[in-house]
Amino acid sequence: MSATDEFIARCVATVATDQEPAATREVVEQALRDQSVAKELSLDAGVRVLHGGEDLTILHVVMPERPVGAGNPVPHNHCMWALIGVTHGSEHNRFFRRAADTIESSSEQVIEAGEVLVMDADAIHAVKNPSTNRCSSALHVYGGDLIGAAKTMWCEADLSELPFDFLRVIGS
Numbered sequence: 388m389s390a391t392d393e394f395i396a397r398c399v400a401t402v403a404t405d406q407e408p409a410a411t412r413e414v415v416e417q418a419l420r421d422q423s424v425a426k427e428l429s430l431d432a433g434v435r436v437l438h439g440g441e442d443l444t445i446l447h448v449v450m451p452e453r454p455v456g457a458g459n460p461v462p463h464n465h466c467m468w469a470l471i472g473v474t475h476g477s478e479h480n481r482f483f484r485r486a487a488d489t490i491e492s493s494s495e496q497v498i499e500a501g502e503v504l505v506m507d508a509d510a511i512h513a514v515k516n517p518s519t520n521r522c523s524s525a526l527h528v529y530g531g532d533l534i535g536a537a538k539t540m541w542c543e544a545d546l547s548e549l550p551f552d553f554l555r556v557i558g559s
């Protein structure tokens with residue numbers, strides 16, 4: 388069994404007994420410490436589904452270097468808890484809170500290789516690779532069926548809430 392398959396199996400077993408992210412976080416932290424999964428992952432840009440199930444979704448997200456002057460990434464939600472474990476480079480997260488009919492920025496956080504970020508089910512974030520000369524690679528783990536969930540995003544000049552559009556979010 389590859390290290391990645393073993394990692395997936397451990398995450399699946401964890402959510403089967405605990406719907407909260409704490410135990411899954413430990414699995415992700417262990418994977419980052421021993422780097423066995425990272426060694427098996429490609430650094431080619433893209434979003435790859437490592438596991439898709441009712442209780443758990445695991446993505447491998449590689450974001451290319453971000454050109455100087457690139458626009459802001461699209462804020463979105465997941466409608467379930469989420470863990471991001473960075474294996475290479477870093478990810479910049481800006482967090483938002485709902486305000487009347489739109490959202491407003493509330494905080495930001497950069498997570499570096501080896502670090503894990505946990506987001507609650509009601510979190511709204513926009514994520515980007517902050518580097519202009521290095522790609523980012525991360526395991527994104529979600530406590531449910533991310534692909535089937537009724538997620539939303541906030542775009543356009545007025546940051547109005549719209550149904551989630553994968554290509555628009557990934558392309559931002």
Ligand SMILES: [Fe+2]
Pocket residue numbers: 463464465512514
């Ligand atoms: Fe996200």
